[in-house]
Each structure stands twice: as structure tokens, then as C-alpha cells.
Amino acid sequence: MSGLKINFLKSEILCVGGDDDLLTFYSDLFNCQIGHFPMRYLGVPVSFSTLRALDWSFVDEKFLKCCESWIGNSASSGGRLTLLNSSLTSIIYYYMSMFMLPKKIIEKLDKHRKKFFWQETGGRKRYHLVKWYRICRSKNKGGLGVKDLHEQNISLLTKWWWKLEIQQGLWQDVVRAKYFKNDTVSSVKCKFGDSPIWKAILKVKEIYLAGREVVLKSGDITRLWSDTILGEPPLRNRFPALFGICNYQEITVADFKNFTGNDFFRRRLHPPLVDQWIKLGGVVKSWPVSTEPDQVSWALGRKKKFTTKSFYVYLERQLVGCDYRWIWKAKIPLKIQIFLWQLFQDAILTREVMKNRK
Numbered sequence: 001m002s003g004l005k006i007n008f009l010k011s012e013i014l015c016v017g018g019d020d021d022l023l024t025f026y027s028d029l030f031n032c033q034i035g036h037f038p039m040r041y042l043g044v045p046v047s048f049s050t051l052r053a054l055d056w057s058f059v060d061e062k063f064l065k066c067c068e069s070w071i072g073n074s075a076s077s078g079g080r081l082t083l084l085n086s087s088l089t090s091i092i093y094y095y096m097s098m099f100m101l102p103k104k105i106i107e108k109l110d111k112h113r114k115k116f117f118w119q120e121t122g123g124r125k126r127y128h129l130v131k132w133y134r135i136c137r138s139k140n141k142g143g144l145g146v147k148d149l150h151e152q153n154i155s156l157l158t159k160w161w162w163k164l165e166i167q168q169g170l171w172q173d174v175v176r177a178k179y180f181k182n183d184t185v186s187s188v189k190c191k192f193g194d195s196p197i198w199k200a201i202l203k204v205k206e207i208y209l210a211g212r213e214v215v216l217k218s219g220d221i222t223r224l225w226s227d228t229i230l231g232e233p234p235l236r237n238r239f240p241a242l243f244g245i246c247n248y249q250e251i252t253v254a255d256f257k258n259f260t261g262n263d264f265f266r267r268r269l270h271p272p273l274v275d276q277w278i279k280l281g282g283v284v285k286s287w288p289v290s291t292e293p294d295q296v297s298w299a300l301g302r303k304k305k306f307t308t309k310s311f312y313v314y315l316e317r318q319l320v321g322c323d324y325r326w327i328w329k330a331k332i333p334l335k336i337q338i339f340l341w342q343l344f345q346d347a348i349l350t351r352e353v354m355k356n357r358k
Contacts, residue, residue, distance in 0.1 A: 008032040014039060016048050044098060050196045056105045062091055063112040078334030080117055081144060088116060089147055096149070097156040100200035106149045113146070129347035134321075138313070139328055142321025144341065151315045154204050155308040161185065161201070161208040162306035165296045185209075186223050187250045211306075211314055213299035217292040219253030226250075228299075229287060238283075239276050256284065 012035030015023045027034050038047035038055050045055050066088055110132060118126045137143025164172055165185055179188055186209060190202045214222045216229050225236040225243050236243040245266045269277055297304040300314050327340050342348055
């Protein structure tokens with residue numbers, strides 16, 4: 001025995017589903033205080049229900065505290081950008097890796113980040129010379145490399161799916177036992193009694209599956225309709241009519257080969273669809289199958305391994321912007337690089353620009 005004892009004076013008792021009388025009874029029994037949800041564990045708010053926007057006010061306070069202490073240093077634009085990326089934005093990463101932040105909270109945090117970057121303090125108004133969404137782009141997309149909080153939130157949550165499929169550990173065993181009784185990663189769905197954290201992770205599942213690549217072995221996790229197999233397009237794109245009337249759109253290759261029911265489609269197939277069905281069967285039979293379990297890899301990464309950076313780049317794939325690589329590679333101070341970038345955005349307060357703004 002270690003000899004350690006519980007300090008009831010520093011302890012709190014919380015109750016889920018009980019009334020105030022029951023809570024008071026146990027509080028008197030253990031001689032400890034009555035706590036309230038959300039409680040803090042390792043700095044993270046924990047609750048049995050979904051966190052409200054009000055429960056995230058402590059993050060807002062952290063941002064304000066940092067902004068007020070740093071902005072008085074009269075840092076240059078390069079210094080403010082470095083502080084913004086390395087310290088201020090990273091404050092929220094720890095929480096974003098476990099929760100899907102509400103839209104209102106992200107808007108509040110972006111408001112603080114904008115004020116910090118443009119040096120708004122003490123009620124002093126400053127010109128926001130460039131739209132914030134343009135600043136929150138990677139440098140190769142024409143931005144300053146400031147992270148978009150919503151897209152970074154998705155990237156961090158998606159990493160849990162990769163760890164769940166690739167790694168082995170206690171928390172993986174608990175999650176599989178609770179949520180994956182008869183399901184795979186592709187087929188699991190949100191249920192009424194799921195925890196708020198698991199519901200947040202489920203919101204990014206379909207995005208994760210877009211970057212996941214399965215190497216067909218036994219077909220135990222490879223999806224028949226949706227996965228790319230042997231470098232060929234998914235069957236749902238090659239046989240859209242059959243996919244549209246299929247009752248088992250998330251079926252795996254192994255389950256398909258062992259399927260014996262008569263309800264695979266919602267209705268009987270007419271002659272043209274019968275021909276497609278025969279052709280699809282021939283495609284499936286041509287796939288080499290072994291007894292080894294399927295292997296999961298990451299199609300968007302160079303080393304076939306998941307990184308939040310590779311997924312963030314994937315989320316930015318539709319953005320179009322000029323790559324000012326020559327500016328960022330020039331051996332000049334960062335504040336001069338930002339000045340040149342603003343110059344190409346027509347964001348320098350010259351007489352002509354100020355006239356157009358009016």
C-alpha cells in the first residue's frame with residue numbers, strides 16, 4: 001500500500017440523474033463539496049451532456065490574457081505573426097483534439113486573433129487591410145499560413161479514427177467493445193446514447209474515409225461499393241444504378257462473398273441491370289483474396305501514414321490562390337515579406353487604395 005489517502009476537503013461529488021436530496025446525502029456522508037458539470041479533468045471540461053458555448057468561456061479568457069500581455073510589446077508584423085502561429089493559436093489545439101468547437105466559439109477566437117494581428121487595443125481602431133479568410137490560408141494558397149480553426153479542428157479529430165484502426169491499446173479496446181459490437185469503422189453510426197466526444201468524432205468519419213486506403217486481403221474491412229481496389233474506381237461509380245437500389249451499401253467484400261439472402265436489392269432487376277450485375281460479379285471474382293486481414297494506409301500522406309498536416313492540405317484542395325514562394329524564400333526580414341505580400345493584395349494604405357476603400 002502506498003499510504004496515500006483521499007483528501008475529502010479537496011474532493012467534490014457529482015451526480016448524474018439523481019435529485020438534490022441524494023446529492024446532499026452523499027455530500028454529508030463523505031464530508032466533501034458538491035460539484036457541478038462540466039467538471040475539469042486535466043484542464044478539459046467534462047460533462048455527461050454536450051457542452052454549451054458558455055462552457056468554453058475559459059478559453060476566451062485565456063486568449064484575452066495572452067493578447068493583452070503581448071500586444072503591449074510593440075512587436076512588428078512579423079513578430080505578431082510568429083506569436084499568432086506558435087503560441088496564441090496553439091492554446092486551443094489541446095481542446096480541439098477532443099471536441100468539435102461550436103461555431104460561435106471559433107468566431108470569438110478569430111475575433112481575438114484578428115485584433116491581435118492588426119494591433120487593435122485600448123479601444124483604438126485599426127484598418128483590417130486583408131480579409132481574415134485570405135490570411136487563414138496556407139502560403140502556397142496565397143495566405144499567411146495562419147491556421148483556419150474549423151479545418152484544424154476537423155484534422156485533429158480525424159486522427160482518432162487513424163489511431164483506432166492502426167494502433168492497439170486500452171482505449172481502443174474500450175471503444176470497440178462499446179461502439180463496434182457488430183460494426184466496422186465504415187458502418188458504425190451515431191446512436192442516441194453515445195457520449196458527446198464520440199458524437200463529435202463521428203461527425204468527421206466520412207471525411208476520414210475519403211483519405212483512407214484499404215489494401216484488399218481477406219476483405220474483412222474493405223467496402224464493396226466505396227473503396228478503391230487495385231487502383232480501380234469504386235464500384236459505386238462504375239455501377240451507379242445498382243448502387244442506388246442496393247440495401248447493403250456499406251457491405252464489405254467478405255460479407256458480400258458470403259451473402260445468401262434474396263434482399264440485396266430493393267426490387268427485381270430488369271435485363272440491362274442483370275447484365276451489369278453479372279459484370280459486377282465478374283469484377284469481384286477477379287480480385288485476389290487471401291486469409292490475411294486487410295491493411296489500412298493513408299492515401300494522402302507521402303509515407304502512407306496519417307498526419308494532421310496532410311489532412312489539412314486535403315481540406316484546402318479547392319482553394320485557389322497565388323503562390324508567392326519567391327517572397328517567403330527571400331532572405332529578408334519577415335516583416336518585409338509580409339509588407340510585400342500586402343502589396344500584392346492591394347492592402348497598402350496608399351492614396352489610391354484609400355480612395356477606393358471610401
